[in-house]
Amino acid sequence: MKRLIYTALLVSGLAGATTTSAFAQQDTVAKDTVIKKKNKYMVRIGGGTLVTKMDDSTKKAPKSKFVGGITFTRVDLGFSRLIDNGDFNLSPTNDFLDYKGGKTSTFSFDVLQFGYRFSSNFKIYVAGGFDWTLIRLRDNITIQKNQPTLTYTNDNVAYSKNRFSSSYVHIPLNFEFRTAESKKGKRFYFVLGPEVSFLLNGKVKQISDEFGKVKQYDNYHFQSVRYGGTVRFGYGGLGLFTKYYFNDMFATPAQAGLKNMSFGVTFGLN
Structure with a gap:
């Protein structure tokens, strides 16, 4: 009797294990059944319900958002050129500003920016930073400070x-367009947009054997407010820029029509 009971229990256990294994295999096959159609996964769960899942390739683009803060970007390093009433050659009135083109430069960078990113390909932002124009004069002259007009003296010194x-x-104010990542x-x-600038100071720096290094500061009749526009084009963190200022470089009547432009290389373009 006991033997029959043991035999029955053994057969029952084996049958149950076999049935459970079969159902497990069936359930696994059912769960692993995946139908892909039009970037969607149709997953059959438990041999019955179909659940739709989106493919990773259909993930939505990043949402628009406000961007900004402290930064150190758009470092512009290049050359400056004076344009005298549409001509790169200076008029006799402004000939005292004759300069060495290869050593007349510009340098600027941004330290703040605040804006709005509409998508991964377009944003608008306002930035803030500093800008220098460095004119290397050819002649041995000294631009005079605290004068009613832009004047100079001829010096018997070889600077x-x-x-x-x-x-x-x-x-x-920049409008930035960018492609998808490679x-x-x-x-x-x-990147393009207008900009407005406010004068900090003007400066004359001279080095000679007779007097060593001499620095003088004044506004030198530079425009107190300057406005212009910038265009940049680049790839990754490196690009090219050009700037043009629409109003005159100086606020003096004698220098009317004398404007400034610059061009060069941009580092940290993002």
Whole structure:
């Protein structure tokens, strides 16, 4: 009797295990059944219900958002050129500002930016930073400070450096377009927009054997408010820029029509 009971229990256990295994295999097959159609996964659960799941390739683009804060970007390094009433050659009135083109430069960078990103490809932002224009004069002259007009004196000194410069706080409004990222994680950028600048100071820096290094500060009749526009094009963190200022470089009547432009390389374009 006991043997029959043991035999029955053994057969029953084996049958139950076999049935459970079969159902487990069936359930696994059912759960693993995946139908892919039009970027969607149709997953059959438990041999009955179909549940739709979106493919990773259909993930939504990042939502629009406000962006900004402290930064150190758009470092512009290049050359400056004076344009005298549409001509790169200076008129006799402004000939005392004749300069060395290869050593007349511009340098600027941004330290703040606040804006709104509408999508991964477009944003608008206001930035703030500093801008210098450094004119390397050819002649041995000294631009005079605290004068009613822009005047100079001829000096009997051979200056090894005679630099006439201005520094501004600039506030550009930029419209930035960019492509999708490449396989290397880089993008093409196209940035343009207007900017307004406020004069900090003007400066004359001279170096000679006779007097050593001499620095003088004044506004030198540079425009107290300057406005213009900038265009940048680049890839990754490197690009090219050009700037043009619409109003005159100086506030003096004699220099009417004398404007400034610059061009060069941008680092940290993002």
